[in-house]
Amino acid sequence: MPASSSFASAQARPVAPIVVAGATGDLGFRIAQALLQRGATVRALVRPGNHKPAATALQDLGAEMVEVDFNSVTALTKACAGAACVVSALSGLREVIVDTQKRLLDAAVAASVPRFIPSDFCIDYTHLPAGSNRNLDLRREFNQRLDQAPIQATSILNGMFTDLLTGQAPVVLFGLKRVLYYGSTDQPLDFTTIANTAEFTAAAALDPTTPRYLRVAGEVATVRGLQKAATEATGQAFGLLRVGGLWVLGTLINVTKALMPSSDDVFPPWQGMQYLHNMFTGLPKLNPLDNSRYPEIRWTPVREVLAARRSEPAA
Template identity: 80%
Template sequence: MTEPNASAAHSETSTIVLAGATGDLGVRIARHLAQRGATVRALVRLGKTGPAMADLREAGATVVEVDFNSVTALTRACVGADCVVSALSGLRDVIVDTQKRLLDAAVAAEVPRFIPSDYCIDYTKLPVGSNRNLDLRREFNQRLDQAPIQATSILNGMFTDLLTGQAPVILFGPKRVVYWGSADQPLDFTTTENTAEFAAAAALDPSTPRYLRVAGEVASIRDLQRAASAATGQPFKLLWAGSVGVLGALSKLTKALMPASDDVFPPWQGMQYLHNMFTGLPKLAPLDNARYPEIRWTSVREVLATRPPAEK
């Protein structure tokens, strides 16, 4: 454990290079880094446009257009940085190939620390082949472990925000909470905002270990049922959809029946993620929530309460 304000002493003099800065998580990380006094160098692809660019500049970041296919160009962008933070999102060409070039650039520029784009459940405890997207992160991190740089992966479970619709667990129409296996299995949830805030603190903390594990709330399916009922003022019931094995088989069948695509999050990928969580294998422990005590963790109930009244 570090001192309560371990990152604060370095914030005013730290330069952080942020890749994947135009994504939802990336913009939030940039904002929290700037709020902590860091100099933020946001790397974006050549010719990148969109509202995120304005958001980055408004947050105080310096936007740097760079060719992500060029280690030389990335190296120039990394010179003088104290940490490279990746919030890149994609498949093999991004998570393995682009991040490898970014890593090579960080090493060449003599950046002391690197935070990869993990932000997920604990894939180190899962068997290879159980989750495509997490296998890619595992593969990149094996390369990262061999590089002469201090690395820290941030593991945060599932983004709590997904429970408001994208994750097929809390069904607001029929007022049901769907689950597989045990309704008492502890599950890890952290909001995107809390994850970004923690990542910013970790980026400014030179003493971080190889892995940091956080959960805004550890909740079972029964806890989600209570949270949904409290947030909406309407009673939710549990709906058991079968064993964990059934969910695993269903994800494999769905993958086999769907045409191949470059979609990062097809339906079967979400099913793989839920299957992983319901097995209990990737449960985060021990938790590092107290490492930066200034962070206030947002509960599942608070997130569910943010849904528009018409959707509750």
């Protein structure tokens, strides 16, 4: 039976709650929203005293908000009881991605939850050498534990969030009207919006037939493709700015790490540089793509994201 047919059959039946951890973060909130829009019952796990606007908004939308001690497997097990799937959208370093997710995984197994979606949402780290990206190394480490657990697991891999091109990722430079890059202009790169990633994750959470990995890209674009998208989005001609080969970026990463004091920042400047270095190597290119698995999803192209950036009021 095709995946879309089996998914439709699953949707036709009443489903158990979907547990979402990290539901008050940007991606987690959107995943919970997308689940609710699909008619799912959502149980959002939040830390005691969480009064973020996102928590109130989800409750108003019909989600069940459950305060839980994330340091207690017993408490997490109770919170996961009766769920069809646990979706983790937690963000952090080792104590979150490895330690907290391990407790959440242990709880899901203890509660006999059939499926678990970890907080990956990134490029294909399975093809990267260890040590090339700190944050992705942590995901690899957790997933090695996940693969040993008696639960069906599905990782969602989506490349880079397209949204970052308008801010945190210094690639499309609006002020200079340049697209910055290292290495080749012809290397295909994977981009997916946060919203599309959330939509796809919600569909996958409600689909009991998902494989171990699902790979999606809202758009696959080369540097020249980004140049064209920026030009079309703004109506202004964008040029290219090659800083150097990948070895130059590697050197910049090492220098930046050496000059920066140690901190608990999840995304220091050198981490974003590591991510770009990984992408420009081509090693984590997503293949094959599973975009067609849920045909109702409309994938947002890079040009639309850049155009939205142009229409924002100036600061």
